[in-house]
Amino acid sequence: MNIFNLIKIAYKSLMRNKMRAFLTMLGIVIGISSVITMVGVGESSQASINNQVSQMGTNLIMVQRARMRERGVATGRDNVQSLKVKDVDLLADNCKYLSAVSPVFQASSQIINGNYNWSGSVMGGNTELMGIRKFELATGSNFTDDDIKKYAKVAVIGHTIVEELFDENVDPIGKTIRVGNMPVKVIGTLKPKGENQMGDDQDDILIMPYTTVQKRILGIDFVHMIMGSAVSEDVADKAVEEIEVLLRGAHKIKDGAADDFEVRTQAEMLEMMSSISGMMTTLLTAIAAISLIVGGIGIMNIMYVTVTERTKEIGLRMSIGAHNSSILLQFLCESVILSLIGGLIGIVLGLLLSYALAVIQGMPYIVSTSAVILSFVVCAATGIFFGWYPAKKAASLDPINALRYE
Amino acid sequence: MNQAILQIENLRRVFQVGSEEVHALKGVSFSINKGEFVSIMGSSGSGKSTMLNILGCLDTPTSGEYLIDGVSVRERSKNDLADIRNRKIGFVFQSYNLLARTTALENVELPLIYNNSVSSRERRERAKHALEMVGLADRMSHTPNQLSGGQQQRVAIARAIVNDPVIILADEATGNLDTKTSYEIMSLFQELNEKGKTIAFVTHETDIAMFTSRIITLRDGHIISDSKNEALSAMAEIQKLKNINETPQG
Numbered sequence: 001m002n003i004f005n006l007i008k009i010a011y012k013s014l015m016r017n018k019m020r021a022f023l024t025m026l027g028i029v030i031g032i033s034s035v036i037t038m039v040g041v042g043e044s045s046q047a048s049i050n051n052q053v054s055q056m057g058t059n060l061i062m063v064q065r066a067r068m069r070e071r072g073v074a075t076g077r078d079n080v081q082s083l084k085v086k087d088v089d090l091l092a093d094n095c096k097y098l099s100a101v102s103p104v105f106q107a108s109s110q111i112i113n114g115n116y117n118w119s120g121s122v123m124g125g126n127t128e129l130m131g132i133r134k135f136e137l138a139t140g141s142n143f144t145d146d147d148i149k150k151y152a153k154v155a156v157i158g159h160t161i162v163e164e165l166f167d168e169n170v171d172p173i174g175k176t177i178r179v180g181n182m183p184v185k186v187i188g189t190l191k192p193k194g195e196n197q198m199g200d201d202q203d204d205i206l207i208m209p210y211t212t213v214q215k216r217i218l219g220i221d222f223v224h225m226i227m228g229s230a231v232s233e234d235v236a237d238k239a240v241e242e243i244e245v246l247l248r249g250a251h252k253i254k255d256g257a258a259d260d261f262e263v264r265t266q267a268e269m270l271e272m273m274s275s276i277s278g279m280m281t282t283l284l285t286a287i288a289a290i291s292l293i294v295g296g297i298g299i300m301n302i303m304y305v306t307v308t309e310r311t312k313e314i315g316l317r318m319s320i321g322a323h324n325s326s327i328l329l330q331f332l333c334e335s336v337i338l339s340l341i342g343g344l345i346g347i348v349l350g351l352l353l354s355y356a357l358a359v360i361q362g363m364p365y366i367v368s369t370s371a372v373i374l375s376f377v378v379c380a381a382t383g384i385f386f387g388w389y390p391a392k393k394a395a396s397l398d399p400i401n402a403l404r405y406e
Numbered sequence: 407m408n409q410a411i412l413q414i415e416n417l418r419r420v421f422q423v424g425s426e427e428v429h430a431l432k433g434v435s436f437s438i439n440k441g442e443f444v445s446i447m448g449s450s451g452s453g454k455s456t457m458l459n460i461l462g463c464l465d466t467p468t469s470g471e472y473l474i475d476g477v478s479v480r481e482r483s484k485n486d487l488a489d490i491r492n493r494k495i496g497f498v499f500q501s502y503n504l505l506a507r508t509t510a511l512e513n514v515e516l517p518l519i520y521n522n523s524v525s526s527r528e529r530r531e532r533a534k535h536a537l538e539m540v541g542l543a544d545r546m547s548h549t550p551n552q553l554s555g556g557q558q559q560r561v562a563i564a565r566a567i568v569n570d571p572v573i574i575l576a577d578e579a580t581g582n583l584d585t586k587t588s589y590e591i592m593s594l595f596q597e598l599n600e601k602g603k604t605i606a607f608v609t610h611e612t613d614i615a616m617f618t619s620r621i622i623t624l625r626d627g628h629i630i631s632d633s634k635n636e637a638l639s640a641m642a643e644i645q646k647l648k649n650i651n652e653t654p655q656g
Contacts, residue, residue, distance in 0.1 A: 317520075
């Protein structure tokens with residue numbers, strides 16, 4: 001009994017009951033397509049997170065002021081003044097794993113241009129901040145070290161602020177707007193970046209020399225945050241260590257005492273976001289997998305009915321010379337064909353569905369080869385696993401009794 | 407022509423039914439020669455079904471010897487028995503046992519599918535030839551539900567001869583058919599017998615057995631008679647039936 005004949009026999013048997021074969025397959029189709037869709041959605045959202053994080057700069061390292069306890073009283077981060085501009089200089093001079101570093105001042109201010117006004121976020125940094133945050137100039141130019149020295153009233157503005165403050169065909173470069181009460185000249189605009197994974201608008205930003213923000217708007221002597229770029233993603237951890245050692249030394253923190261700052265990398269952010277989306281994906285895939293098992297049980301059920309219904313046929317096949325193994329393989333073949341065809345349809349359907357979902361959600365569409373291959377293997381395994389018992393039952397029939405079966 | 411196809415010596419078959427032993431065959435001996443057309447008769451419980459199962463290698467005797475085509479079937483594995491059935495035996499059943507929704511041609515091909523030495527082209531040719539021999543050359547692509555009972559049994563007979571067996575075993579092959587169709591089937595068997603086929607026909611109907619050339623009668627597990635029979639011509643009987651129907655009565 002060669003395998004080609006076997007497949008032919010199994011195929012013909014299935015074709016004798018098209019509707020039943022189709023309905024049996026449906027369970028597998030639904031199971032596989034939902035697994036593929038869920039994995040696809042998971043991978044898409046993962047990719048979209050990666051995308052957005054890398055937009056922010058995968059090398060990004062942030063040094064923040066740490067919450068502290070003073071004589072048992074916890075203080076909020078806003079009251080901690082541990083980071084100074086000289087820390088930035090220290091890092092800039094001594095960190096070999098940092099390619100750029102900038103102090104960051106943050107303020108929220110009313111931004112006004114004639115009749116238009118907008119409440120936007122103001123960020124102060126040095127000339128490297130734009131590079132660190134992966135902002136790119138659309139028009140105009142960045143401010144210079146000279147502007148920083150002079151506390152210059154110049155600003156580079158994000159796309160949202162351009163849209164809110166200027167009419168469509170007006171070039172903002174060279175125009176003077178007001179930040180709070182201070183007149184500021186627009187010297188550059190940024191390319192739009194869209195929302196980040198938290199849903200914050202990254203284009204709602206106005207960047208000025210840090211001295212301007214520090215002295216003219218905030219009037220503080222500490223910095224809110226230090227941002228830097230690691231030389232590469234691989235050395236981000238080394239850069240973090242280096243920063244910690246340098247800052248602990250500069251801040252004269254004794255061994256065993258808590259840091260008055262926190263260093264975080266973008267990789268950690270990425271991990272956090274991924275773990276949330278990964279958990280959701282796993283959960284949804286698990287649910288989808290259950291439907292696949294139900295589909296498999298459907299096959300088993302139908303194969304059982306088939307074996308009982310075709311007892312006489314089995315008897316006949318045995319009486320004309322079929323080995324028990326031929327009968328076993330025939331029924332196994334039938335269930336594997338059912339599950340494989342169902343699986344193929346499911347894979348196609350699942351890929352289409354995940355494509356549709358990715359398009360609707362505006363996420364990148366990713367075909368997960370591993371999920372497709374795995375589904376195929378699972379299908380074959382389902383067919384064999386759930387088909388085995390009924391097939392075994394068929395093969396162990398006694399031809400004499402099977403022939404008499406009514 | 408006196409070469410023995412089947413040889414049975416002191417065949418016994420004991421079934422265990424609960425705590426009781428049932429002796430279905432109590433030491434039966436006979437042989438069937440090549441080209442014979444034998445009917446095995448007996449009422450129910452005579453052991454003829456058991457006899458048929460053993461002759462067909464579906465069952466093995468408890469004791470005694472059974473040789474088919476010179477090969478002993480004792481101590482054979484299930485797969486060996488299946489191969490013997492596939493190569494040496496053709497079955498014809500009372501209820502035809504054709505695969506539903508499968509064409510006559512594919513039904514006839516079935517035994518050859520389980521024979522690896524037959525190519526698919528040869529299989530098709532032999533199946534066509536077998537269907538021609540039973541007079542169904544024009545019904546090859548019909549499925550069983552498109553065929554009459556007699557035609558279905560002809561397909562079954564074609565299936566039984568397609569593997570060119572040493573013996574055709576028929577089990578009440580006319581049991582589901584009316585008299586005229588039964589005679590037609592018997593006529594076909596006679597025709598095949600004339601072409602050299604060896605046939606063993608199990609039946610409980612005396613008038614059917616009259617078409618065979620030797621009648622073995624079983625009762626309670628013993629052979630009570632084994633005699634030559636002057637076989638009636640089934641063709642002639644069909645003609646008689648026609649005459650009766652055509653003659654106005656009264």
